[in-house]
Amino acid sequence: MVNVEQFIGQSIEDIEREVRDNAIIALSGGVDSSVCAALAHRAIGDRLVPIFVDTGLMRKGEVERIRSTFGYMNPCIIDAGNRFLDALKGVVDPEEKRKTIGEMFIRVFEEAAREVGASYLIQGTIYPDQIESEGGIKSHHNVGGLPTEIEFDKIIEPLRGLYKDEVRDVARALGLPPEICERMPFPGPGLAVRIIGGVTKEKLEIVSEANAIVEEELVKEFHPWQTFAALLEKGTGVKGDRRIHGWIIAVRAVESRDGMTAAPLELPWEKLKKIEARITSEIPNVARVVYDITPKPPATIEFE
Ligand code: XMP
Numbered sequence: 001m002v003n004v005e006q007f008i009g010q011s012i013e014d015i016e017r018e019v020r021d022n023a024i025i026a027l028s029g030g031v032d033s034s035v036c037a038a039l040a041h042r043a044i045g046d047r048l049v050p051i052f053v054d055t056g057l058m059r060k061g062e063v064e065r066i067r068s069t070f071g072y073m074n075p076c077i078i079d080a081g082n083r084f085l086d087a088l089k090g091v092v093d094p095e096e097k098r099k100t101i102g103e104m105f106i107r108v109f110e111e112a113a114r115e116v117g118a119s120y121l122i123q124g125t126i127y128p129d130q131i132e133s134e135g136g137i138k139s140h141h142n143v144g145g146l147p148t149e150i151e152f153d154k155i156i157e158p159l160r161g162l163y164k165d166e167v168r169d170v171a172r173a174l175g176l177p178p179e180i181c182e183r184m185p186f187p188g189p190g191l192a193v194r195i196i197g198g199v200t201k202e203k204l205e206i207v208s209e210a211n212a213i214v215e216e217e218l219v220k221e222f223h224p225w226q227t228f229a230a231l232l233e234k235g236t237g238v239k240g241d242r243r244i245h246g247w248i249i250a251v252r253a254v255e256s257r258d259g260m261t262a263a264p265l266e267l268p269w270e271k272l273k274k275i276e277a278r279i280t281s282e283i284p285n286v287a288r289v290v291y292d293i294t295p296k297p298p299a300t301i302e303f304e
Helices: 004-018 031-047 062-073 081-088 094-116 127-135 164-173 190-194 201-222 269-282
Strands: 023-026 048-054 076-079 120-122 154-156 226-239 242-255 286-291
Touching (some): 004 031, 004 154, 004 164, 023 031, 023 094, 031 062, 031 164, 048 062, 048 094, 076 094, 081 094, 094 190, 190 201, 190 226, 201 226, 201 242, 201 269, 226 286, 242 269, 269 286
Parallel strands (some): 023 120, 048 076, 242 286
Antiparallel strands (some): 226 242
16 A cells, blocks of 8 residues: 555645546545545635435434535535335335435436536445456446446546555544544445345335444444444334234344455454344334354345
8 A cells, every 4th residue: 555645645636636627526425435526625715516415315313424524625415215115115126125225326326416517426436346346246336436427527536546455544634534444335225135026115224223222232332343233124023912923133244354255253252142132122013033144155145
């Protein structure tokens, strides 16, 4: 890795030189696009317009986090939750879901970009993104590598030579909040790939509540590569004094070096029991919680 300070100085200089009027960036809240936005903002200030598409498939509290962390950049936040839900109606196949979300994302982003009217697109593509999309194991919808029909004068990718851990070093040196520097990877299609089958508002609400509990209980204490909740099917349970047909939540926590393989965390039984107790008592319609002990392979990290 190059010297971090040198990398920052050079990137700012390059962006300053290359961008002659306004530039936009798709800000997702992940470490890559956040670092890119911070570099570009230092280089061109208010001539940068960060666009955050709220797909409704993000983690709980994400929009507020974006506002508080990036408010000084005056991001353009687009509430597109209903459009995504409508587009996903009846879509159950995992790859079809990814495609639907990817296409809708590009459409919403392009509409905003046209309104803003910028000739330059800045992207947070990092080195492994290019390798993964060449590999073609799964159609990754990644806001870093956004294909768009808009003719930009130039697409600028300041992080294209960096690995994830190097991006995190740059994030720390730029003074981004630890919450962002140490952030777990989060898939572009968001919670939709953590819901088995069709996506509905009810399922989204339940999985995002459960996910917030899992993150609260595990991230700080165990530093997993990734941990989250997924929503499976329904099963029978008893709550109070009556039988219910409630949702089944799966908890996933894995360690990994690069996401290509992964091993489940051997969590303390007491911790697992606490997570179960919180999820079933705080979320009314959940009847069961299971812990996924499958490594990758044969399972993938995400459920779809
Ligand atoms: P899997 O589930 O394939 O995940 O074992 C490996 C890593 O990739 C992330 N992932 C995605 N990221 N768009 C993304 O931007 C996607 O469609 C997607 N699917 C999986 C996953 O979170 C894990 O870090």
